[in-house]
């Protein structure tokens with residue numbers, strides 16, 4: 273099944289691993305795992321992504337080897353964790369990407385319901401909870417070497433996309449893959465500790481979080497929790513942490529709450545809203561869409577293009593959320 277990929281890797285001396293414009297723990301872990309595998313096979317490997325690596329992913333050592341610039345002398349490339357051309361908008365404008373596309377390009381992904389990349393030599397869209405799991409399967413079948421760092425990166429990729437093996441798409445095979453990786457020497461405790469070290473917050477953020485929590489307002493009989501973050505606080509605390517992310521999960525995890533909303537007012541007076549819904553109340557994307565935004569059923573957001581009074585806007589949000597929650601309950 274992976275013949276074409278196997279032959280291309282065998283014949284290549286310089287391999288490029290590409291992440292799309294929305295890098296996450298799975299794509300970075302997968303890229304670093306392939307780098308470790310191919311390095312072990314005495315290949316030269318380059319990593320590229322048009323977007324900066326997010327701060328919360330920097331517990332994966334090697335993240336700083338991911339470059340924005342595309343190399344001009346590769347023999348082949350592998351795109352990890354995406355098969356959508358719209359997610360390569362930034363590189364589409366880069367003349368070096370046209371060069372990359374003249375060489376065999378492979379896709380390793382696990383999102384089965386996508387259109388694919390028209391210029392790919394072959395696409396491997398495996399049924400797996402993460403691209404990390406797909407890579408393990410391919411490496412196993414092709415007898416690629418699996419050094420310990422490759423195993424650690426695959427485990428991090430799988431744990432990241434499966435939220436610690438708790439998502440709906442986690443299968444017995446995903447869990448067996450993790451078991452295999454642990455057998456090969458991966459310490460999940462060590463990986464989790466590295467991740468948590470990076471999540472530590474500055475002491476002043478603890479004080480700020482306390483103040484934010486005191487300002488959480490409850491509407492609609494306590495079913496909607498909201499908080500407002502003014503520009504002065506965005507300016508002061510954003511370099512340390514995203515203020516809404518400090519409290520939105522505590523708000524969502526309050527007994528009786530169906531959805532949590534964090535509003536931010538920017539310097540120009542424009543308002544954004546981040547929406548998080550609880551399990552069984554998937555109204556996030558519909559609510560956001562009503563205000564010109566979008567997202568997923570449980571995580572969505574919008575940005576008001578014109579200046580609005582926040583009290584009035586909030587009243588409209590409550591009204592619409594109320595309506596959507598009512599519809600949900602009558603249709604259930």
Ligand SMILES: [Mn+2]
Nearest residue numbers: 298353403433
């Ligand atoms: Mn993924």
